[in-house]
Amino acid sequence: MLNLAIIGPGLVGSEFISQVLKSTTRTFRIIAVSNSKRMVLSQTTAPLTNSSWKTQLESPSATPTDLAKLAAHAASQQEPCVVVDCTSSDAVAECYPVWLRMGLHVITPNKKAFSGPLPLWDDIQKAAKEGKAHVFHESTVGAGLPILSTLRDLIETGDDITRIEGIFSGTLSYLFNNFSSPNPPTTPSTFSQTVSTAKSLGYTEPDPRDDLNGMDVARKVVILGRCAGIPLDLTTLHVENMVPEQLRNAPNADAFMQQLPEADAHFAKLNEDARKEQCVLRYVGCVDPNGQSSVKLAKYPLAHPFAALTGSDNVIAFTTRIFPSPLIVQGAGAGAAVTAFGMFCDLLKIDRILSPHA
Numbered sequence: 001m002l003n004l005a006i007i008g009p010g011l012v013g014s015e016f017i018s019q020v021l022k023s024t025t026r027t028f029r030i031i032a033v034s035n036s037k038r039m040v041l042s043q044t045t046a047p048l049t050n051s052s053w054k055t056q057l058e059s060p061s062a063t064p065t066d067l068a069k070l071a072a073h074a075a076s077q078q079e080p081c082v083v084v085d086c087t088s089s090d091a092v093a094e095c096y097p098v099w100l101r102m103g104l105h106v107i108t109p110n111k112k113a114f115s116g117p118l119p120l121w122d123d124i125q126k127a128a129k130e131g132k133a134h135v136f137h138e139s140t141v142g143a144g145l146p147i148l149s150t151l152r153d154l155i156e157t158g159d160d161i162t163r164i165e166g167i168f169s170g171t172l173s174y175l176f177n178n179f180s181s182p183n184p185p186t187t188p189s190t191f192s193q194t195v196s197t198a199k200s201l202g203y204t205e206p207d208p209r210d211d212l213n214g215m216d217v218a219r220k221v222v223i224l225g226r227c228a229g230i231p232l233d234l235t236t237l238h239v240e241n242m243v244p245e246q247l248r249n250a251p252n253a254d255a256f257m258q259q260l261p262e263a264d265a266h267f268a269k270l271n272e273d274a275r276k277e278q279c280v281l282r283y284v285g286c287v288d289p290n291g292q293s294s295v296k297l298a299k300y301p302l303a304h305p306f307a308a309l310t311g312s313d314n315v316i317a318f319t320t321r322i323f324p325s326p327l328i329v330q331g332a333g334a335g336a337a338v339t340a341f342g343m344f345c346d347l348l349k350i351d352r353i354l355s356p357h358a
């Protein structure tokens with residue numbers, strides 16, 4: 001049996017807890033849950049249950065969050081423990097090397113550790129190689145879609161990556177699939193209306209500038225690049241920021257949304273120019289071993305697979321020596337259920353490594 005210490009029981013974290021506790025094939029025991037303010041640690045005899053962790057976290061028995069104490073509690077148990085970081089916190093991400101060296105496994109959808117400063121990435125790889133514990137982060141790219149596991153298989157079988165290109169953001173996929181459709185409706189929505197709909201459907205970050213500025217996609221491209229052995233860095237990657245210059249300093253998300261119609265004419269012209277060339281607009285990330293990695297808005301012909309995308313799907317094409325006609329992974333790439341699924345798959349990988357005959 002594996003113990004779990006959950007950090008960040010928000011949208012994704014609470015869905016993950018609910019998925020693993022429903023497992024009919026394996027048993028997992030939650031021994032700690034922590035949000036940014038409070039944490040609860042289980043007593044040996046009473047693991048936290050799906051119905052009890054929320055109440056306990058809100059009760060007076062919850063103590064102020066102290067991740068060092070949480071890790072010590074997790075490491076003091078007889079059974080192995082997986083720390084599940086469901087935050088987007090840099091401070092939590094910085095703890096991974098210490099936890100791995102304490103023998104605590106780590107799984108996470110948090111992109112910060114793997115796309116942040118290279119020394120942290122290097123230290124995590126080094127700590128994992130020391131062999132006490134494993135780290136998996138499939139959901140950091142394409143949520144539950146098997147992107148990092150596919151890349152790992154390509155690398156470990158000795159294939160050579162020529163290019164990885166894809167639509168990595170659920171939000172920006174929805175936005176351009178609708179705003180720049182190969183079959184536009186007779187009364188198409190404006191750019192700002194489409195951003196507004198994406199926001200109301202819950203696809204955008206609380207402040208849609210965090211999607212439109214390209215940083216979320218950039219982080220995913222950096223992670224893929226590093227996993228492919230290319231030491232990409234956020235500070236040097238070419239990233240096209242789509243937030244219009246005059247709206248970058250809007251005081252908050254609401255003010256930004258109110259001002260966004262000012263940019264409609266600009267995006268309508270880009271869309272019209274693409275249409276004249278029988279193309280659509282797509283926001284695409286590219287990992288290029290020859291130094292041309294980028295994140296940008298680009299035109300794609302109507303017959304291209306990226307043009308046919310629907311909803312908020314992600315699509316990632318791996319062009320390699322073995323796959324000159326690219327290996328394509330496509331499907332829902334955002335949302336709590338699919339993100340938690342990817343984390344659950346990582347958890348099962350650790351469980352299989354530790355109990356190969358279970």
Ligand SMILES: NC(=O)C1=CN([C@@H]2O[C@H](COP(=O)(O)OP(=O)(O)OC[C@H]3O[C@@H](n4cnc5c(N)ncnc54)[C@H](OP(=O)(O)O)[C@@H]3O)[C@@H](O)[C@H]2O)C=CC1
Pocket residue numbers: 007008009010011012013034035036037065086087088089091092109110111139140143333334335336339
């Ligand atoms: N939603 C999606 O489609 C996808 C999400 N992800 C990633 O999943 C992660 C979680 O996203 P989501 O569930 O939407 O986020 P939420 O904002 O819903 O939840 C974040 C949780 O983290 C907790 N937290 C924040 N900082 C700390 C800290 N320093 N110590 C302990 N707990 C902390 C918060 O606690 P509190 O409530 O106290 O603030 C909250 O419980 C993010 O990294 C996101 O990028 C990845 C792929 C897809």
Ligand SMILES: N[C@@H](CC=O)C(=O)O
Pocket residue numbers: 143168169170171172203204205211216333334335
């Ligand atoms: N905001 C992201 C969520 C997953 O990383 C997206 O839209 O893809």
Ligand code: NA
Pocket residue numbers: 138139140141142143144145146147148342
């Ligand atoms: Na993934």
